[in-house]
Amino acid sequence: DGGITQSPKYLFRKEGQNVTLSCEQNLNHDAMYWYRQDPGQGLRLIYYSQIVNDFQKGDIAEGYSVSREKKESFPLTVTSAQKNPTAFYLCASSIKTGMNYEQYFGPGTRLTVT
Amino acid sequence: EDQVTQSPEALRLQEGESSSLNCSYTVSGLRGLFWYRQDPGKGPEFLFTLYSAGEEKEKERLKATLTKKESFLHITAPKPEDSATYLCAVQAAGNKLTFGGGTRVLVKP
Numbered sequence: 001d002g003g004i005t006q007s008p009k010y011l012f013r014k015e016g017q018n019v020t021l022s023c024e025q026n027l028n029h030d031a032m033y034w035y036r037q038d039p040g041q042g043l044r045l046i047y048y049s050q051i052v053n054d055f056q057k058g059d060i061a062e063g064y065s066v067s068r069e070k071k072e073s074f075p076l077t078v079t080s081a082q083k084n085p086t087a088f089y090l091c092a093s094s095i096k097t098g099m100n101y102e103q104y105f106g107p108g109t110r111l112t113v114t
Numbered sequence: 115e116d117q118v119t120q121s122p123e124a125l126r127l128q129e130g131e132s133s134s135l136n137c138s139y140t141v142s143g144l145r146g147l148f149w150y151r152q153d154p155g156k157g158p159e160f161l162f163t164l165y166s167a168g169e170e171k172e173k174e175r176l177k178a179t180l181t182k183k184e185s186f187l188h189i190t191a192p193k194p195e196d197s198a199t200y201l202c203a204v205q206a207a208g209n210k211l212t213f214g215g216g217t218r219v220l221v222k223p
Contacts, residue, residue: 004157006157031209040123040215040216041215041216042118042120042201042213042214042215042216043158043201043203043211043213044213045210045211048209048210050209058210088155090157090158092157094209101146101205101209102148102160102163103148103160103211104160105150105157105158105159105160106157107156107157108155108156108157110155
């Protein structure tokens with residue numbers, strides 16, 4: 001059964017702690033992405049990776065870090081430097097269709113930092 | 115800078131009352147416009163990709179259209195299960211998407 005999995009669904013952390021969110025896909029997609037969604041807002045791109053061992057900053061990369069050691073996995077670390085880490089985090093992967101890249105999303109991880 | 119604006123922010127419909135959602139965009143060299151449906155607490159679900167002005171795509175009660183400056187998502191005779199947030203996104207160069215803020219649709223029986 002192909003898809004994108006994110007774990008855990010809910011995550012709670014104390015301020016000052018780093019936390020890593022998991023994202024795995026078995027769709028054989030080359031590109032993977034991390035987005036952040038705040039209440040009532042659209043998605044904002046944090047980081048993306050088009051191939052293994054390579055990734056680029058998105059629009060709001062400060063306070064986040066990623067790695068891409070395997071094609072299937074793209075974990076996101078929310079560091080203590082991120083000023084407002086509480087949000088809904090979405091991972092996506094994409095396949096090239098003609099000139100375009102249709103992105104498919106995982107179920108999301110809701111992070112609460114207190 | 116690419117920009118996407120969706121309107122209205124929220125839409126309340128009676129079951130069977132057809133309506134349209136708007137997605138206006140400013141982008142250099144549009145390569146694709148995407149519509150997604152998102153249920154509360156879940157990831158967005160892919161609906162459509164539109165590539166060029168004049169293109170239309172349909173899925174059940176949903177129909178998406180594209181012009182050079184905007185896209186419309188028409189909901190025909192909606193049912194309560196069509197209640198969701200509908201997101202629009204554009205792709206210019208590369209494979210990054212720029213998303214609008216979404217339209218929350220509530221269909222009452």
